[in-house]
Amino acid sequence: MTAPLGAVPGDPAGEPPYRILLIEDDAGDALLVDELLQDTGLRFELVTRTTLAEARPDLGAGAVDCVLLDLHLPDVSGIDAVTAVRALAPHTAVIVLTGLSEAQAGADAMAAGAQDYLVKGKVEADLLDRTVRYAVYRSQTERANAQAQATRLRAEENARLERGLLPQPMLGTSTVRVTTRYLPGAAMALLGGDFLDVVEGDDGLLHAVVGDVSGHGPDAAALGVCLRIAWRSLILGGHRGQDLLHLMERILLAERGSHPLFATCTLLTLDQHAGTATLHLAGHHEPLLTTGEGTREAAAAHGIALGIAPDLRSWPSTVIPLPASGALTLYTDGLTEGHSGTAGRRLGVDGLLTLIDQLPPTDPAAHVDRLIKETHALNAGRHSDDLAVLRLDWNQGV
Template sequence: MSAGVDEAGYRILLIEDDPGDALLVEELLRDTALRFDLTIRTTLAEARVELAKDTIDCILLDLHLPDVSGTTAVGMVRDLTPHTAVIVLTGTAEAQAAAEAMAAGAQDYLVKGRVESELLYRTVRYAVYRSRTERAVVETQAARLRAQENARLERGLLPRPLLDTSTVTVTSRYLPGADRALLGGDFLDVVESDDKLLHAIVGDVSGHGADAAALGVCLRIAWRSLVLGGHRGGDLLNLMERILIAERGDQPLFATCTLLTLDETAATATLHLAGHHEPLLTTDEGTHEVTAAHGIALGIIPGEHRWPATVVPLPPRGALTLYTDGLTEGHNGADTTRLGVDGLLALIKNLPSTPPDIHVDLLIEQTHALNAGRHTDDLAVLRLDWDTRLHRI
């Protein structure tokens, strides 16, 4: 046991209905070298209330309480607080009961009438040490499983762009909003189809956590498969909505997304907005928000099928940036208002001229600095850069 634990003291809960035995345990504790804070309760019902309002390091448990006894008592205590050390108190003729209590989850046992202060000192210290070691092992295993799940979700949410002949430079970033959470519901992807068109999507499933992330992965994979299968525009969004409805089950989840089809030969980009905001277009003159028709989010009104197309002419050199609202919904510095698109454009205007990946990183860094942790949301950014003056198409 570390010195720090001893200095802080042990919070001990004694569950014992015999006043004489309770007094004896308290006196023995005072004879030890332990720093402790002792709480005494006479029934498991009273102990349940105490465990709900305070953190306990060690429970000394009599096996014969008015409301529960034997290994049942041990099991119920372990259910209430699975990572707290439990030491059972038994009678001199209860060797079998002590063994069964240990099998039920108690760290150790003490025989009433045969306990000395030194034995009590060692038993409490080692029982707490073992319980905390067990907890550390459980937390480590949970962290490992969480990391593995994150890796699986990340592979689904952040695939490698599928490009063949395209000369467009793709830059993508993803950041989950909640601390230590699984990846959220934002997703993105880029593929080049057989007709040499470049297709991109950025989307956002409502909510956070594993359910939103799983649905995001499902939609992203469905989008890639449908695009490569030749589906486009409203037909593609209709199929994605049908998949969303089937996969969300009873959960009231919906999704927004921006579809983009970039035709390098025609120098155009075709946009379909499903409840999502417009992308940003960067040219030699600066960056502005593209004007595009809006459609309804997927899953809000199934069967509405309202996703108009907008064709945007592209300059010989430029960039399109698609993003989720985690980039704009944070606070604008000391101001209580949100950053918004206008604030985002102001930030971009003041950024130095850098390569696309550095530019995106700087933009995210500055929005986070202004927000200062006051608003957390998942964030996905996808930037597509082209220069036909360097690459003859």
């Protein structure tokens, strides 16, 4: 039985009605509850069910604000009734209806998760009004607190992953300015497998990596953290070039287990004194080189992604000359795989370079932020890949 909306003079027009589910097998008691609700100051929609089995679809749909629950139903009774309702609708207020002789039943029901209890035959309209309002308020507060706690725990988990994916650059005497940005692909999602790092070696050279593990979620993120830490350890241990990539691939194969994950990455070694950058591309695209004449791709030989063909070990090196002042930007494909805003076309590298040419000159950090903002605006939320950007700026005259 569904009762019409309780019309109460003076109710705020914008106040939504309380959606109340009465689970009561006694027709007389059900009618009394309906009449009492009509006399309250509540706007309400009342649905009545005679058994827990009948009420299951209503509880499972999540469209109930408050349950008025008789403790003696044909299919369940006592505390078991409260436990069953709470299991089906854990964030819904439950008010137990007890008999005059059940003094302890109400307290036991509240200990089992009910927000309050009412004694049949001793309920007035104003008491029912207050009880429903407060029970729903407490239930909503509990739900908000639970959601806040879940959000906090997820944020802490993301922060731990982010510390692994986005470490502090290890710089010594280098005057190169380092700008890094990382954005997960989806809101509230675990960080993806993109990773980056910058380390100045004992030889005075600046070493950088940007990589992307295939897939999303915790497995990709964990492998990304593992490869980033492995890269830093191997760099500090003196490994370079193809030897370094071979060892990273061995680690990837051991750590991915049965998951068919692979990784692309760009290795870069910047020698400020020689004015050169050495690149190794493992299935990754070229970085962008910015000079006084503009921004372009730094042409480099391509090698295979890590984990695709472990026996091949093909990662040729490319040495490119650098101007006295300029910048190199390494990035993952989250920056280019979104839509360009024109007929569903992907932005791509050409679109990215066009966008960079249109941006006003500014400092490196603001430039990277503006670039990310513009690509997201063009994409209009239609693509949700993870994104990592690492920009290195130098000026020999400084």
